[in-house]
Amino acid sequence: xxxVAHAVRSYWLIALLWIRAAxxxxxxxWTMTVGGVLITFLDFVAIWLMFSHIDSxxxxxxxxIALLYGVTSIAFRVADMLVGSxxxxxxxxxxxxxxxxxxxxxxxxxxxxxxxxELRRLGxxxxxxxxxAWAAPTVEWTPQRLAVLVMALVSGVVxxxxxxxxxxxxxxxxxxxxxxANAFTYGGNTIMQYPMTIFPREVVRSxxxxxxxxxxxxxxxxxxxxxxxxxxxxxxxRFASPLAALALVGVTTLVWxxxxxxxxxxxx
Amino acid sequence: xxxxxxxxxxxEFTIRKRAGRLRRTSVVKQAVHDLSFEIDAGEMVGYIxxxxxxxxxxxxxxxxxxxxxxxxxxxxxxxxSRQRRELARRIGxxxxxxxxxxxxxxxxxSFELLRRIYRIGDRTYHRNLDDxxxxxxxxxxxxxxxxxxxxxxxxxxxxxAALLHDPEILYLDEPTIGLDVISKGRLREFxxxxxxxxxxxxxLTTHDLQDIEALCDRVIVIDHxxxxxxxxxxxxxxxxxxSRTLVVDLVDEASPIAIEGARVLKVxxxxxxxxxxxxxxxxxxxxxxxxxYDVADxxxxxxxxxxxxxxxxxx
Numbered sequence: 294x295x296x297v298a299h300a301v302r303s304y305w306l307i308a309l310l311w312i313r314a315a316x317x318x319x320x321x322x323w324t325m326t327v328g329g330v331l332i333t334f335l336d337f338v339a340i341w342l343m344f345s346h347i348d349s350x351x352x353x354x355x356x357x358i359a360l361l362y363g364v365t366s367i368a369f370r371v372a373d374m375l376v377g378s379x380x381x382x383x384x385x386x387x388x389x390x391x392x393x394x395x396x397x398x399x400x401x402x403x404x405x406x407x408x409x410x411e412l413r414r415l416g417x418x419x420x421x422x423x424x425x426a427w428a429a430p431t432v433e434w435t436p437q438r439l440a441v442l443v444m445a446l447v448s449g450v451v452x453x454x455x456x457x458x459x460x461x462x463x464x465x466x467x468x469x470x471x472x473x474a475n476a477f478t479y480g481g482n483t484i485m486q487y488p489m490t491i492f493p494r495e496v497v498r499s500x501x502x503x504x505x506x507x508x509x510x511x512x513x514x515x516x517x518x519x520x521x522x523x524x525x526x527x528x529x530x531r532f533a534s535p536l537a538a539l540a541l542v543g544v545t546t547l548v549w550x551x552x553x554x555x556x557x558x559x560x561x
Numbered sequence: 562x563x564x565x566x567x568x569x570x571x572x573e574f575t576i577r578k579r580a581g582r583l584r585r586t587s588v589v590k591q592a593v594h595d596l597s598f599e600i601d602a603g604e605m606v607g608y609i610x611x612x613x614x615x616x617x618x619x620x621x622x623x624x625x626x627x628x629x630x631x632x633x634x635x636x637x638x639x640x641x642s643r644q645r646r647e648l649a650r651r652i653g654x655x656x657x658x659x660x661x662x663x664x665x666x667x668x669x670x671s672f673e674l675l676r677r678i679y680r681i682g683d684r685t686y687h688r689n690l691d692d693x694x695x696x697x698x699x700x701x702x703x704x705x706x707x708x709x710x711x712x713x714x715x716x717x718x719x720x721x722a723a724l725l726h727d728p729e730i731l732y733l734d735e736p737t738i739g740l741d742v743i744s745k746g747r748l749r750e751f752x753x754x755x756x757x758x759x760x761x762x763x764x765l766t767t768h769d770l771q772d773i774e775a776l777c778d779r780v781i782v783i784d785h786x787x788x789x790x791x792x793x794x795x796x797x798x799x800x801x802x803x804s805r806t807l808v809v810d811l812v813d814e815a816s817p818i819a820i821e822g823a824r825v826l827k828v829x830x831x832x833x834x835x836x837x838x839x840x841x842x843x844x845x846x847x848x849x850x851x852x853x854y855d856v857a858d859x860x861x862x863x864x865x866x867x868x869x870x871x872x873x874x875x876x
Binding site (some may be wrong): 299302306307310316334387388389390392393395396397399400477554556557558 | 621624645646652660661665666677811
């Protein structure tokens with residue numbers, strides 16, 4: 294337990310240092326933050342514009358899609374801010390920085406995730422929260438639904454965290470595959486912004502059993518909206534986000550340990 | 562029990578090579594092979610060898626960065642690859658070719674961060690900071706971002722950082738690479754004082770044999786991943802076919818001196834260079850020369866350590 298506390302404390306110590314460093318240039322910090330909000334906002338405007346021609350997409354209204362968008366984006370952006378730096382593993386290996394990290398008494402994963410912590414990503418989280426807030430009235434809120442929402446958001450952050458780490462770890466084998474990791478992290482979030490009904494059954498199955506991103510927003514949002522899965526998945530899937538997150542944590546731990554053991558460092 | 566114990570340590574790397582359009586063949590390269598040695602607390606050991614001999618690979622296995630493929634290593638009673646983080650609190654590592662400081666942050670911030678992640682007590686931290694910052698002449702550089710430091714300054718910063726938590730062992734991988742003569746001299750002085758006053762065990766890899774001569778009581782020479790010599794510096798000199806040189810200045814020019822046990826290397830006017838085995842005594846030789854010739858001056862040159870090591874490698 295003390296180990297975990299030290300790891301978390303170290304994470305924030307390193308992150309704080311980068312926040313302080315960024316705050317040394319306040320103008321740059323704020324323009325980057327606002328820029329981040331604008332870019333992600335345009336992202337949603339695209340969906341909104343689409344709805345000026347149609348009333349529903351895949352059987353979902355604009356607000357319902359905004360709900361899916363909000364839940365996946367909040368989870369993804371929080372994970373991105375907290376652990377997104379991990380995708381730079383390949384670069385750290387090449388420059389030898391990973392060796393330096395490995396000779397310090399803090400877990401390497403903690404150091405990788407906290408490295409160059411970017412507080413300005415709060416802007417993107419704010420955009421995701423705003424879209425969610427706009428969508429929220431479409432749900433008839435009950436205590437159970439609120440509980441499922443909280444569960445989904447926490448599990449969602451964990452699921453995206455695992456996706457970031459697992460696909461970045463592949464760089465221990467390939468060194469230069471950060472683009473490959475991006476396809477699953479950023480790409481995954483983009484797919485999850487749409488209702489699954491617009492995709493073929495095989496895609497939805499893969500996103501349930503192989504890379505369980507549907508547990509971030511699709512199944513829990515079905516419950517929030519009082520719907521059953523159009524593909525006929527069991528109803529309890531709508532509460533199963535924590536299970537999916539736990540399973541993914543297990544896989545990620547294995548992959549990470551294996552990657553670190555296989556690490557071969559650079560020459561000299 | 563020794564502080565560092567290495568027994569039959571091996572590490573191999575699989576290198577994949579392209580063979581044809583799609584086929585790949587893999588070659589197994591032995592970077593370190595059945596390496597064994599022990600280092601006691603307080604020793605200063607030079608770890609030398611040609612490029613690719615396995616020096617850095619050894620250091621990385623001793624710090625737990627690389628997992629050995631065979632044999633065992635114990636450092637301060639710990640198994641490096643399994644207890645890497647625990648070991649990290651007890652050792653310091655300085656890689657000469659790169660920094661373990663945070664590139665964009667001032668030294669002061671890096672030191673503060675290390676203080677917290679190593680959980681260094683206030684007294685220890687301030688004592689080390691005061692001592693090392695003064696001795697390494699870092700006082701004026703504390704607020705400069707690491708990326709703006711010169712190589713020598715950065716190296717001093719790295720060494721101060723590696724010593725903040727009072728490590729029992731300090732590994733230095735090429736600590737003087739790229740430094741000018743004055744910086745090298747000061748760094749050596751600092752390291753010697755560290756070893757004498759605090760008893761810190763030093764293990765350094767280097768290409769600069771003057772580092773070894775200035776610092777190390779003991780040398781381990783590694784080639785092709787195996788130790789080819791382990792012992793004190795003087796016996797490294799006596800080892801092998803090393804020879805000493807007697808330089809004789811005669812009063813007048815003469816034909817090459819003919820004396821048993823020595824061989825004339827070169828004649829240049831009245832000066833002649835005679836080679837004789839490093840193990841032999843110079844006294845009888847000098848006596849014979851003085852008896853037969855009018856000698857103006859004499860001097861004896863010790864074998865160049867680089868030559869000795871070159872001979873070791875070429876075996």
